[in-house]
Amino acid sequence: MTFMQKNTSLKRYFISSFTPKRIMLKLITNQLNAMNIKSVMPTFMLLLLIMGSGMMMILITPFDVLYAGAQGQDTSHATPVVSSSAINVTIGDLIVEGPATSIGFRILDLGTESTGPKMEISFLGNATIRGGINATDMGTLWSIMNHDGTAYSEGKGILTSKATGEMATYTFQAIGGYDPDGKLRNHGSMFFNSNTSSSGQLSFLNGMVGVFADEIDAKGNAMTKVWELR
Numbered sequence: 001m002t003f004m005q006k007n008t009s010l011k012r013y014f015i016s017s018f019t020p021k022r023i024m025l026k027l028i029t030n031q032l033n034a035m036n037i038k039s040v041m042p043t044f045m046l047l048l049l050i051m052g053s054g055m056m057m058i059l060i061t062p063f064d065v066l067y068a069g070a071q072g073q074d075t076s077h078a079t080p081v082v083s084s085s086a087i088n089v090t091i092g093d094l095i096v097e098g099p100a101t102s103i104g105f106r107i108l109d110l111g112t113e114s115t116g117p118k119m120e121i122s123f124l125g126n127a128t129i130r131g132g133i134n135a136t137d138m139g140t141l142w143s144i145m146n147h148d149g150t151a152y153s154e155g156k157g158i159l160t161s162k163a164t165g166e167m168a169t170y171t172f173q174a175i176g177g178y179d180p181d182g183k184l185r186n187h188g189s190m191f192f193n194s195n196t197s198s199s200g201q202l203s204f205l206n207g208m209v210g211v212f213a214d215e216i217d218a219k220g221n222a223m224t225k226v227w228e229l230r
Contacts, residue, residue, distance in 0.1 A: 092228035093130060095210055096159070100125025100137055102220030108142060116145040123222065127159055133201055135159045141172075150177045151184060161201050168194040168202040172212070184216045190226055 104122035111117040120142045127137040139157025146152070156171045174188025194206040214224040 090230040091211060092230045094225060095130045095205070095208070095228050096127050096224070096226040098125055098127035098137060098224065100222045100224065102216075102222070111144070114147070116147060118142055118144050121220075123157075123220075125222070129159065129161075129202070129205075131201075134162045135202075136162065139170075150175060151186070153186065153188075159202065159205075164201050166194075166196045166200050166202045168192055168196070168205045174212075174214075182218055186212075186214050186216075188212055189229070 100123045102121050103124050106120040107117060108120050109118035120140065122140045123138065125137045127135045129135055137157060137159055139155055141153050141155025143151055143153035153174045153176075154172070156169065159168045159170070160166070170190050170192045172188050172190040174186040176184055176186030176188075178184050188211070190210040190212050192205040192208040192210065194200070194202045194204075196203045196206075209229045210226040211229050212224055212226040214222055216222040
């Protein structure tokens with residue numbers, strides 16, 4: 001039998017085997033018997049060859065798994081699909097509404113080629129909180145008017161109960177723009193915090209998240225409504 005015939009026989013035998021252990025055992029035994037190897041060096045070289053083949057199989061395996069996944073086949077390495085049925089959001093009851101008026105302006109930055117000037121605005125108003133609680137509303141925001149007509153703003157404020165003096169704070173972010181009637185209308189999110197006792201008027205606002213809409217006319221008069229986000 002020629003060397004090429006032996007090599008072909010070896011390949012066929014390798015393919016027909018099941019496990020790596022059987023492959024290595026049978027390859028070593030058959031190859032040694034067929035070639036009548038008696039020295040240590042050829043045996044060592046053969047082992048290196050088999051180990052190299054095993055390493056190649058290990059390297060190829062991840063690509064086989066990826067290919068199987070691409071073909072829609074199930075593999076133990078595939079990332080499990082997480083159900084999104086529990087991910088949802090609900091807009092609840094109205095929690096705060098009321099008018100406010102701009103009482104102060106300050107220029108923070110003149111802007112760049114891509115953004116307009118950055119303005120700081122202070123406001124003061126009245127608010128009706130869920131449950132018929134009357135409160136004052138005061139705060140400060142900064143706003144950037146972009147060249148495309150959109151406005152982005154961030155701010156913070158304090159709600160103070162007129163009956164008990166209890167306070168709740170909030171921060172907010174909003175984006176909006178001017179409508180044809182000249183009013184600036186924004187939509188955004190609001191985050192509340194209350195340091196009052198659990199029995200206080202405004203304690204229910206602690207940790208609450210809201211979504212809001214407002215409109216502001218050319219004179220700086222605003223009307224805001226906030227709904228609970230559940």
